[in-house]
Amino acid sequence: MEENVEDQRLPHKGNAPEYVSMDKLADLGVLYWKLNPNNYENDEELNKIRESRGYSYMDLLDLCPEKVDDYEAKLKNFFTEHIHADEEIRYCLEGSGYFDVRDKDDRWVRIWMKPGDMIILPPGIYHRFTLDTNNYIKLMRLFIGEPVWTAYNRPQEEHPARKEYLKSLKEINERAVEAH
Ligand SMILES: CSCCC(=O)C(=O)O
Numbered sequence: 001m002e003e004n005v006e007d008q009r010l011p012h013k014g015n016a017p018e019y020v021s022m023d024k025l026a027d028l029g030v031l032y033w034k035l036n037p038n039n040y041e042n043d044e045e046l047n048k049i050r051e052s053r054g055y056s057y058m059d060l061l062d063l064c065p066e067k068v069d070d071y072e073a074k075l076k077n078f079f080t081e082h083i084h085a086d087e088e089i090r091y092c093l094e095g096s097g098y099f100d101v102r103d104k105d106d107r108w109v110r111i112w113m114k115p116g117d118m119i120i121l122p123p124g125i126y127h128r129f130t131l132d133t134n135n136y137i138k139l140m141r142l143f144i145g146e147p148v149w150t151a152y153n154r155p156q157e158e159h160p161a162r163k164e165y166l167k168s169l170k171e172i173n174e175r176a177v178e179a180h
């Protein structure tokens with residue numbers, strides 16, 4: 001996506017849009033599933049993911065002005081580039097929104113989340129979130145154990161999760177080179 005944005009809710013694909021493959025996202029450590037959002041209370045596939053990855057905690061987040069205290073302030077924080085010490089796991093049940101992640105060359109990749117899209121962002125990846133022009137999203141948040149939502153705003157080059165992430169990127173890259 002474009003580097004500089006005036007209205008964060010617009011797509012910002014630029015004049016010559018470039019599309020990023022799921023493989024390239026996987027190379028950044030971003031995992032993706034397509035699930036059935038109408039069946040989230042009884043979804044075997046979701047349960048399997050939760051069990052195998054230890055996601056014991058779950059809550060639902062409805063992002064709209066009526067349901068969120070400090071709505072504008074929250075959205076502003078979500079759109080401030082940051083990392084976490086843990087994975088960020090989000091499953092879109094209704095509405096839509098953009099998760100932006102930095103690629104290897106520090107360019108933004110915009111992920112448009114729609115109902116059924118589930119992503120896991122690895123610890124230490126720089127990212128941000130915004131609603132799109134529909135102004136509504138319902139997200140499931142998952143976590144291993146007691147949730148920690150602390151965001152560390154960029155720059156965080158000395159943060160252990162950041163260092164670990166850069167190391168894992170290097171390893172993914174080396175494996176890709178060997179495979180060719
Ligand atoms: C509303 S979920 C996405 C925002 C985010 O990056 C976060 O909660 O840390």
Ligand SMILES: [Fe+2]
Nearest residue numbers: 084088127151
């Ligand atoms: Fe985050």
